[in-house]
Amino acid sequence: MPLLVRHSRGVTPTRSGQVLYERACEILRIVENTKNEIMGFAGSERESLILGITPGLTNVMGRKIFVDAREALPDVHLSMVExxxxxxxxxxxxxxxxxxxxxxxxxxxxxxxxxxLVEELVFVAAPKTAEGLGDTIEMADVLERELVLAGERDPVRQLVVGAAERLALPLKVGFEATSVSMMKSLVMRGDAASVMPRGSVGAEIDTGRLVGLRIVNPVVSRTLYLVRSSRRAPFQAEAEISDFLFAMVDSFAERMGNLVHKL
Structure with missing residues (x-):
């Protein structure tokens, strides 16, 4: 029975292959959960937590995440994926x-x-490009400009596309880049503007290399979630981990100011 199909775009699993993959993941997760439970009884080893966060959160919080985790989660080994x-x-x-x-x-x-929480996105441009603009910019004015955005699967791009469709206006994507640093480089050189999270460009805005303006009519915002697999067993330090994560999000919201609205 074939498990994989090769084609011009690479390899994809067959239905049987996908079922096998999902079952294998379940088995590995059960093994990991069992190991964690046994470690909890022994009390001699630190529990492992692999946390995935976005680049914007990393830019805003930085080393504070690890420093705070060491104090708040002494019995947890924290690894992060950005x-x-x-x-x-x-x-x-x-x-x-x-x-x-x-x-x-x-x-x-x-x-x-x-x-x-809900976070507003901002219009980002080089200082020269933003000359004559106030503290806010209409979404219709944003759409008049050539933009650099991430690929079509990127949630920020999907929000911009949705706003353009609601206004019945075309979206001008001059450049497509998956690298945040490349996007910032294009914007700083005046090759394009962008719509981005402020957390991704905070340092550049604070030092005057970029300008960030609130977008209005409509506001373009996104919701931040804490997500886990329904198959995963609770952590031994579940309460402590939850408290740490909520405190981290509170700190992020405080740093982002009026661009963030907690839920």
Whole structure:
């Protein structure tokens, strides 16, 4: 029975292959959960937590995450994976990470999600490009400009596409880049503008290399979720981990100011 199909775009699993893969992930997760439970009885080893977070959160929180975790979670070994939200969700479904803090997570049977906050996106441009603009910019004016955005699967791009469709206006994507650093480089050189989370460009805005403006009519915002697999057993330090994550999100919200609305 074939498990994989090769084609011009690479390799994809057959229906049988997908079932085998899902069952294998379940078995590996059961083994990991069993190991963690036994470790909890022994009390001699630290529990492992692989946490997935987005680049914007990393930029805002930085080393504070690890420093705070060392104090708040002395019996937990924390590892972090930094990726775009949709990549984190795929990793969560493959049981490659334990928890994810990610944006715009669709409701899926295999996932448990809890909304944490709503964050507004900002229009980002080089100072010269933004000359003459105020503190805010209409979404219609944003759409008049050539933009650099991530690929079509990126949640931020999907939000911009949705806003353009509601306004019945075309979206001008001059450049497509999956690298945040490449996007910022294009914007700083005046080759394009963008719509981005402020957390991804906070340092550049604070030092005057970029300008970030609130978008209005409509506001473009996204929801941040705490997500885990429904198959994953509770952590031994479940309460402590939850308290740590909620405190981290509170700190992020405080740093983001009026661009964030807690739920």
């Amino acid at each position: 990726e775009m939200s949709y990549v984190l969700i795929e990793a969560l479904e493959r049981d490659e990470i334990d928890l994810a803090i990610a944006y715009e997570v669709a409701d899926r049977p295999a996932l448990l999600r809890a909304p944490l």
